Amino acid sequence: MGEYLLELRPEVEAFLFHEALLLDDLRFDEWLALFADEARYWMPIAETLDYDQSRVSAEGEWALVEETKAFMAKRLERMKTGMAFAEQPRSRTRHYVSNVLVSVGEGETVIARSNILVFQGRRDRKGEFFAGYRLDSLVRHDSSWLITERRVFLDQRVLPRALSVFL
Amino acid sequence: MATALMNHAEIETDDLHRLVDPARGIVNSRVFNDPEIYQRELTQIFMKTWTYVGHVAQIPNAGDYVTAFIGEDGVIVSRGRGGDINVLLNSCRHRGLAVCSSDRGNARLFRCPYHGWTYGRDGALLGVPKMQEAYHNELDKASHGLVRVPRVEIYRGFIFANWDYGAVSLEDYLGRDMLWYLDIPMVGALGNLVPIGPVMKFRMKANWKLASENFAGDDYHVLSTHGSAFRIGFLPDYDQLADYTANFDHGHGMGDIPKPGRAIENDRGMAQMFGPDAATYVEAFNARVREHLSERQADVHGIGEGNIFPNLSWIKFGCFHAFGLLQWLPKGPDEVEVWQTTFFDSGAPQSVKDYARSQMSQENAAAGIFGQDDGENFERISEVLRGAVCGKQDLHYAMGLGHEDEVKVEGLPGRLGPHYTEANHRNFYRYWLQLMTGREG
Numbered sequence: 001m002g003e004y005l006l007e008l009r010p011e012v013e014a015f016l017f018h019e020a021l022l023l024d025d026l027r028f029d030e031w032l033a034l035f036a037d038e039a040r041y042w043m044p045i046a047e048t049l050d051y052d053q054s055r056v057s058a059e060g061e062w063a064l065v066e067e068t069k070a071f072m073a074k075r076l077e078r079m080k081t082g083m084a085f086a087e088q089p090r091s092r093t094r095h096y097v098s099n100v101l102v103s104v105g106e107g108e109t110v111i112a113r114s115n116i117l118v119f120q121g122r123r124d125r126k127g128e129f130f131a132g133y134r135l136d137s138l139v140r141h142d143s144s145w146l147i148t149e150r151r152v153f154l155d156q157r158v159l160p161r162a163l164s165v166f167l
Numbered sequence: 168m169a170t171a172l173m174n175h176a177e178i179e180t181d182d183l184h185r186l187v188d189p190a191r192g193i194v195n196s197r198v199f200n201d202p203e204i205y206q207r208e209l210t211q212i213f214m215k216t217w218t219y220v221g222h223v224a225q226i227p228n229a230g231d232y233v234t235a236f237i238g239e240d241g242v243i244v245s246r247g248r249g250g251d252i253n254v255l256l257n258s259c260r261h262r263g264l265a266v267c268s269s270d271r272g273n274a275r276l277f278r279c280p281y282h283g284w285t286y287g288r289d290g291a292l293l294g295v296p297k298m299q300e301a302y303h304n305e306l307d308k309a310s311h312g313l314v315r316v317p318r319v320e321i322y323r324g325f326i327f328a329n330w331d332y333g334a335v336s337l338e339d340y341l342g343r344d345m346l347w348y349l350d351i352p353m354v355g356a357l358g359n360l361v362p363i364g365p366v367m368k369f370r371m372k373a374n375w376k377l378a379s380e381n382f383a384g385d386d387y388h389v390l391s392t393h394g395s396a397f398r399i400g401f402l403p404d405y406d407q408l409a410d411y412t413a414n415f416d417h418g419h420g421m422g423d424i425p426k427p428g429r430a431i432e433n434d435r436g437m438a439q440m441f442g443p444d445a446a447t448y449v450e451a452f453n454a455r456v457r458e459h460l461s462e463r464q465a466d467v468h469g470i471g472e473g474n475i476f477p478n479l480s481w482i483k484f485g486c487f488h489a490f491g492l493l494q495w496l497p498k499g500p501d502e503v504e505v506w507q508t509t510f511f512d513s514g515a516p517q518s519v520k521d522y523a524r525s526q527m528s529q530e531n532a533a534a535g536i537f538g539q540d541d542g543e544n545f546e547r548i549s550e551v552l553r554g555a556v557c558g559k560q561d562l563h564y565a566m567g568l569g570h571e572d573e574v575k576v577e578g579l580p581g582r583l584g585p586h587y588t589e590a591n592h593r594n595f596y597r598y599w600l601q602l603m604t605g606r607e608g
Binding site: 043045047048049050051056057058060061062063064065066067071074075077078081083084085086087157158159160161162163164 | 270272363365369370398489504509532533539
């Protein structure tokens with residue numbers, strides 16, 4: 001328990017809850033502004049292995065998501081064309097963020113670890129869930145934080161559908 | 168049982184020819200939703216053709232294995248002590264459980280969790296608990312090994328298996344004409360074309376053929392389905408990228424073939440983004456193709472995307488683009504599990520590798536801006552086909568009918584077509600019909 005920055009937790013938790021709210025309320029431009037200019041978004045592939053059951057893509061291997069803020073901005077620009085058919089009409093999402101723990105990161109950063117459960121309601125479909133945990137690297141920015149890196153580790157080996165929402 | 172057999176006979180003799188009529192450009196919706204047709208595909212298509220099951224670089228050492236599927240049947244692809252490759256049905260001979268539930272690994276034995284029957288890397292039944300007390304030593308172990316897929320062949324490291332003893336060789340099945348194109352990235356690689364990480368897996372609620380026929384040369388959809396990618400400048404004008412389609416014997420097809428000279432010019436332009444290493448790489452890749460294959464293949468340089476019948480699609484543009492393999496694993500008439508493996512040249516400069524890897528995730532993958540829109544459209548087709556009327560309508564596959572032989576380019580093999588045609592779809596369904604009806608021609 002000693003490794004956690006318990007005094008920062010309420011503040012970081014509020015930041016992550018606010019970020020989830022922006023996503024679920026489709027306020028994507030405000031949401032993207034929470035990321036630092038060079039921010040990286042990475043989501044490795046989980047494998048089912050007998051002897052190393054937690055293995056995911058290593059750095060340098062390909063991943064479900066590997067991009068920087070510049071491409072995340074391209075994704076938002078794409079949504080606005082009206083021709084991004086996987087999100088036209090938009091999915092309804094609900095991001096549940098819990099089990100937040102904050103620890104010391106590299107340099108000026110702190111690492112927020114959180115569990116996520118994301119529901120995606122798409123047109124008339126029953127809906128899909130994505131479950132896993134995130135490791136977010138955060139730096140101070142004015143009175144709030146900026147995300148410099150988001151790593152998402154899903155618990156699903158086989159995704160229930162192509163991934164058209166942010167986790 | 169008699170009724171079921173009669174129904175099969177009816178489908179075979181009458182319905183299939185009425186449902187699929189390539190000469191008139193008609194494919195009926197039922198081939199995408201009918202459970203009986205689907206069951207027939209599992210035997211007539213997937214047990215008669217070559218299925219990709221893995222790459223030798225995934226199982227370099229004795230005992231290494233990966234798991235895969237042929238149709239809906241799970242298999243283990245296992246490297247034996249002598250370097251031999253075994254493709255074994257992943258099902259215990261006692262109660263049928265999968266004896267291996269891992270994506271890959273290294274194993275001396277495969278042990279069924281239920282009663283503990285144990286098999287070797289070559290599938291031989293080695294251990295049966297309580298052989299004396301339970302079986303009175305009367306169980307014939309020699310005849311109860313894991314079932315072997317009888318034909319296993321490799322093309323430039325890509326392992327394929329086939330249940331059909333009498334099938335033509337893998338190389339004849341793929342055919343020299345299609346391999347003329349596929350050889351370009353395989354031979355142009357300065358090192359080896361190797362998988363760069365795990366197999367990516369995701370589901371689509373759609374019939375597997377919708378994905379296969381799309382990759383077989385549906386260049387027409389790119390303008391609308393992927394319109395957003397052009398609007399945001401992810402791609403230049405589509406007609407500046409590629410020019411032709413081509414189809415081949417055994418139902419194979421490809422699209423986005425650039426006219427000779429186009430792809431290398433695109434790559435030379437892109438190299439300026441990365442620096443001198445990349446510029447050198449383009450020329451070295453092209454020189455290898457010129458030296459080891461032919462002048463004409465070097466002129467083509469980048470090859471587009473395609474589908475190897477029945478359900479193995481690939482994508483590979485210029486030499487900065489990763490080589491993507493997409494397996495459309497059938498999981499019922501209206502569901503497919505996509506297995507995607509990405510390969511790249513181990514001899515490429517690091518900056519080029521980094522680009523190719525992330526670019527594939529962003530483009531044609533589970534979260535890629537192309538892949539997700541394709542999946543959405545395939546799902547929308549399958550949803551609609553549940554209707555009594557929609558599910559029995561004839562769909563239009565007649566684009567370019569009667570104009571099949573109008574594109575000829577010196578030195579380019581295969582039955583060439585223009586950028587926008589459905590000749591490749593008709594070629595796909597012609598072979599599908601041949602296999603499903605068990606008839607030649």
